[in-house]
Amino acid sequence: MRQAQETLRIATQGPGLYEITDAVSRWTAGQGITTGLLTLYSRHTSASLVIQENADTQVLDDLLHFFQRLVPDGDPLFRHTAEGPDDMPAHVRSALTATSINIPLGQGHLLLGTWQGIFLFEHRAQPHRREVTLHLMGD
Amino acid sequence: MRQAQETLRIATQGPGLYEITDAVSRWTAGQGITTGLLTLYSRHTSASLVIQENADTQVLDDLLHFFQRLVPDGDPLFRHTAEGPDDMPAHVRSALTATSINIPLGQGHLLLGTWQGIFLFEHRAQPHRREVTLHLMGD
Amino acid sequence: MRQAQETLRIATQGPGLYEITDAVSRWTAGQGITTGLLTLYSRHTSASLVIQENADTQVLDDLLHFFQRLVPDGDPLFRHTAEGPDDMPAHVRSALTATSINIPLGQGHLLLGTWQGIFLFEHRAQPHRREVTLHLMGD
Numbered sequence: 001m002r003q004a005q006e007t008l009r010i011a012t013q014g015p016g017l018y019e020i021t022d023a024v025s026r027w028t029a030g031q032g033i034t035t036g037l038l039t040l041y042s043r044h045t046s047a048s049l050v051i052q053e054n055a056d057t058q059v060l061d062d063l064l065h066f067f068q069r070l071v072p073d074g075d076p077l078f079r080h081t082a083e084g085p086d087d088m089p090a091h092v093r094s095a096l097t098a099t100s101i102n103i104p105l106g107q108g109h110l111l112l113g114t115w116q117g118i119f120l121f122e123h124r125a126q127p128h129r130r131e132v133t134l135h136l137m138g139d
Numbered sequence: 140m141r142q143a144q145e146t147l148r149i150a151t152q153g154p155g156l157y158e159i160t161d162a163v164s165r166w167t168a169g170q171g172i173t174t175g176l177l178t179l180y181s182r183h184t185s186a187s188l189v190i191q192e193n194a195d196t197q198v199l200d201d202l203l204h205f206f207q208r209l210v211p212d213g214d215p216l217f218r219h220t221a222e223g224p225d226d227m228p229a230h231v232r233s234a235l236t237a238t239s240i241n242i243p244l245g246q247g248h249l250l251l252g253t254w255q256g257i258f259l260f261e262h263r264a265q266p267h268r269r270e271v272t273l274h275l276m277g278d
Numbered sequence: 279m280r281q282a283q284e285t286l287r288i289a290t291q292g293p294g295l296y297e298i299t300d301a302v303s304r305w306t307a308g309q310g311i312t313t314g315l316l317t318l319y320s321r322h323t324s325a326s327l328v329i330q331e332n333a334d335t336q337v338l339d340d341l342l343h344f345f346q347r348l349v350p351d352g353d354p355l356f357r358h359t360a361e362g363p364d365d366m367p368a369h370v371r372s373a374l375t376a377t378s379i380n381i382p383l384g385q386g387h388l389l390l391g392t393w394q395g396i397f398l399f400e401h402r403a404q405p406h407r408r409e410v411t412l413h414l415m416g417d
Binding site (some may be wrong): 140174175176189190191195197198200202208209235236240241242251255276 | 283322349355356378
């Protein structure tokens, strides 16, 4: 059993789902591990991780719009407004999705389903540089 | 440290929580590992994983009804309607719950709490065949 | 590769986010593992795990209030009311957040982002004793 770690850096330009499947698969394939467990970890509290359909970009737009309606920017419920009207909603949307995700690896490939892609979900309006830690364990 | 992998297949008949605790526990117990980490992974974007109370089936019904009210079928917000009125809501309900879950293993048993059961959460109306990948690592 | 396990016990006094970052970091640092994967597991269906901002306690209050508004105590949708008006909402809030979370470990430290803290999210009104299982794997 061996381990490998990497930090993926993603430059985001406003709210939305940024696909990282290719970058993650490429790094994983280069580690010489055929059976194992990949863990992805978002080092942020206003950007999260989601596994979603990557066949139709409308799905990604609809997902974004749903979370924007469920947790609207400027919601008067929130008292933490010092960092802008989109900051506290970004924290809630992160809590509602995932900070860490695992994907098993078999026969040298991530065992993603046919329609599954891996996405960083950016919740803030301003451009950000995001970090996703990759951790791989296996043989 | 060793690893084991398996694919669990679940035939679903419409929306609801399908308990897989027994199948998961049985497979885990047969791997000869006493201390370790089990990971469950749903290979779908319209069926997810939940750990929930398995003592009272009313809890499962209420959970289902909550998610159906929070993300209603046919919600006019959604533009991705080509796969039916329940498809996009299924993606959102999956994003709101879990694609992967870990359960530690100690003294040969999954360290589930007293009331915890493991469920596949089916979000689509039509029957489906679902796959949950099990990955176990330990000694 | 080695493993270590521990059970963290947290006494809660009503709904809210209880920070466990220090206890988790301290235990992790004492295991003599420099590169690895930490898994946290909540052994409950009415208390969950969240990674969130720990710089401003207003964020934690706002998070709590959002989940209380989204899944209100006594919601007439719920039929499972035998354990009190806050029981079924607690199950739903747990399903909407996380039962298990992973944090990679590098150079002897948890790779938490600058603003990230680890929290047990208590959803029940009465005091409870909660258990979070820690599982660490690495070299």
